[in-house]
Amino acid sequence: xxxxxxxxxxxxxxxxxxVAFNCTYSNSASQSFFWYRQDCRKEPKLLMSVYSxxxxxxxxxxxxxxxxxxxxxxxxxxKLSDSATYLCVVNGAGGFKTIFGAGTRLFVKA
Amino acid sequence: GAxxxxxxxxxxxxxxxxxxxxxxxxxxxxxxxxxxRQFPKQSLMLMATSNEGSKATYEQGVEKDKFxxxxxxxxxxxxxxxxxxxxxSSFYICSALPGLGGNEQFFGPGTRLTVL
Numbered sequence: 398x399x400x401x402x403x404x405x406x407x408x409x410x411x412x413x414x415x416v417a418f419n420c421t422y423s424n425s426a427s428q429s430f431f432w433y434r435q436d437c438r439k440e441p442k443l444l445m446s447v448y449s450x451x452x453x454x455x456x457x458x459x460x461x462x463x464x465x466x467x468x469x470x471x472x473x474x475x476k477l478s479d480s481a482t483y484l485c486v487v488n489g490a491g492g493f494k495t496i497f498g499a500g501t502r503l504f505v506k507a
Numbered sequence: 508g509a510x511x512x513x514x515x516x517x518x519x520x521x522x523x524x525x526x527x528x529x530x531x532x533x534x535x536x537x538x539x540x541x542x543x544r545q546f547p548k549q550s551l552m553l554m555a556t557s558n559e560g561s562k563a564t565y566e567q568g569v570e571k572d573k574f575x576x577x578x579x580x581x582x583x584x585x586x587x588x589x590x591x592x593x594x595x596s597s598f599y600i601c602s603a604l605p606g607l608g609g610n611e612q613f614f615g616p617g618t619r620l621t622v623l
Contacts, residue, residue, distance in 0.1 A: 440600050495541065
């Protein structure tokens with residue numbers, strides 16, 4: 398079993414749609430969780446951190462379920478510019494042993 | 508946010524040559540830097556963790572004699588791919604962890620290596 402698993406997609410959605418991604422992790426001792434966005438042939442960029450209480454940033458909502466060991470990302474009112482690969486990232490304590498998921502590809506179409 | 512640079516952004520070399528990639532934190536000190544490799548349509552794979560002033564910690568399956576890492580200062584880490592072969596062609600990305608106890612890594616723009 399992979400340490401971090403994501404549905405690779407691709408997700409093809411129309412503009413304005415709501416789309417959700419899930420990510421599961423195997424190490425129950427994992428400390429921190431992030432969603433990164435990676436555009437084609439570019440470096441990953443932090444989209445948002447994921448907290449147990451959940452967090453929201455505009456159209457993006459991230460949630461963590463420690464009991465079931467998964468995190469989620471919800472994108473509302475999708476824009477064309479949201480097309481990218483979304484990477485689930487899980488860290489051990491102190492930022493060490495960072496594990497990236499393989500990414501979920503999203504295509505938003507007009 | 509914090510800025511990390513990489514140089515060069517791309518390099519083409521002949522098989523058997525060595526290539527050095529630099530990773531710099533421009534506006535913060537990074538006690539820890541990470542080196543990743545990403546093949547097309549695959550995720551980032553951690554190669555090694557580089558700590559300033561000490562030896563790098565390599566992930567399983569990564570040859571330390573082939574991928575030489577030096578972290579001589581708090582703002583610079585280098586990765587040297589020695590005796591490069593075509594299978595080493597990849598996108599190499601570094602990231603830096605500010606020494607303030609946080610967990611967010613700041614990524615460099617990556618270096619695309621093509622070995623002919």
